Every structure is written in C-alpha cells, then in structure tokens.
C-alpha cells in the first residue's frame with residue numbers, strides 16, 4: 001500500500017507541531033511539514049523518519065508557485081491541514097493597513113493560494129482539506145475586542161470552505177472547516193499573556209488528526225465549532 005501524504009501548514013510550533021508528532025506515529029503516512037522556520041522543524045522532527053520539512057513564507061505573493069514546486073517531489077497529497085495563522089490583537093482604530101493586510105494575507109489570501117496548489121494533486125485520487133479557523137470567525141459566537149482583523153479573516157476561511165465544497169462536489173475532494181476555541185499555544189500566550197486555555201496543543205491535535213483522517217467519509221462543506229471555552 002503506498003503511503004498517504006499529509007500536508008501540514010504552520011508546523012513549526014503550537015497545534016501544527018503537535019499534529020506532526022501525533023500523526024507521525026502512524027507508519028502508513030508521510031508528513032510534509034511547512035512553515036517559515038525550517039531550521040526549527042529540522043531539529044524538532046529529526047527523529048521522525050516519515051516527516052519532510054520545507055520552508056514557505058505565506059506573506060509572500062508567490063505562495064501558489066512555491067508550494068506547487070515543493071509538491072512536485074510527492075506523488076499525491078491525500079490530506080491538507082491548512083493550519084497556519086497570524087493573530088493580530090489591536091484596538092480597531094489602531095490597526096494599520098499593514099496589520100490588516102498581513103492578517104488577510106496569512107489567514108485568507110494564502111489559503112486561496114495553497115489550496116490552488118494542493119487541489120490538482122488531490123483531485124484524481126480524492127482527499128480531505130481541513131481549514132483551521134477560529135471561534136472568532138464562527139457566526140453567532142462570542143466576539144472579543146481587538147480581534148477584528150484576525151476574526152474577519154478567519155470568517156472568510158469559513159466561507160471559502162463552503163464555497164469550495166460546492167464547487168468541487170463532483171470530485172472526491174472533501175473540504176471542511178474547524179473553528180477552534182482557545183488552545184494553550186505560543187500564539188495564545190503572545191496575544192493574551194497569562195490566559196489559561198482549557199486545552200493543550202497536543203490534545204487539540206488528537207481531535208484534528210482523527211477528524212482529518214476519518215470524518216470526510218460523512219461530511220463535506222461543514223463548519224464545526226471545536227471549543228470547550230467559547231459560547
């Protein structure tokens with residue numbers, strides 16, 4: 001049986017790093033781990049024979065071509081966990097154009113580009129794309145001051161999920177979106193110092209990994225809140 005290839009964007013720390021460690025325990029998968037900090041991933045995943053690491057900067061314009069070039073080395077992409085994210089926490093009137101553009105570039109625009117690179121590798125054999133959004137981008141959830149750039153850019157990812165599931169419904173590609181509540185990671189600690197989330201990155205990774213590998217047999221185009229903390 002050929003190995004299934006799992007692409008994880010944003011794998012150098014937090015939930016993405018925990019996902020690599022969790023999924024690499026399966027011998028029948030090969031993990032393609034991406035982030036800017038390639039050196040750190042090389043050290044952190046040095047003992048994992050079924051993990052390859054590549055550098056990519058989602059801030060740059062040529063995400064689609066860069067990722068397409070990286071993926072040429074792999075026969076397929078069976079699962080894509082679109083997990084990278086940038087949290088901007090600033091009062092609305094203090095947001096600069098650059099803050100807003102960066103949040104949208106990393107959380108939204110690069111998602112268009114990376115999915116455009118992944119889909120051609122996935123369409124023939126089928127697969128599952130899992131977009132990692134936030135409870136802040138989930139309609140009707142509690143909202144937090146300072147997160148307008150971040151949460152609206154994550155809400156766009158929710159909508160993109162629903163639209164792509166419709167556009168590709170005749171294929172074997174399924175696309176779903178998980179809206180996460182608070183998870184104890186570097187991102188959370190930097191944005192809200194001292195706040196204690198009810199879930200660790202490793203615990204959240206368990207759920208995301210199981211969802212990615214199995215749930216697309218039953219659901220497509222769905223947006224699912226995954227939260228112990230946020231109403």
Ligand SMILES: NC(=O)c1ccc[n+]([C@@H]2O[C@H](COP(=O)([O-])OP(=O)(O)OC[C@H]3O[C@@H](n4cnc5c(N)ncnc54)[C@H](OP(=O)(O)O)[C@@H]3O)[C@@H](O)[C@H]2O)c1
Nearest residue numbers: 010011012013014015035036037058084085182183185187
């Ligand atoms: N933690 C939470 O409470 C929480 C709640 C809701 C949703 N989420 C979402 O869950 C996902 C993971 O969050 P996390 O808490 O694990 O975040 P994190 O600790 O900040 O990790 C983010 C990952 O994204 C990568 N990344 C950021 N900017 C990038 C860029 N320009 N190019 C390439 N990679 C980039 C980072 O790698 P490099 O810096 O090496 O590039 C890192 O690996 C994010 O989408 C986040 O929005 C998290």
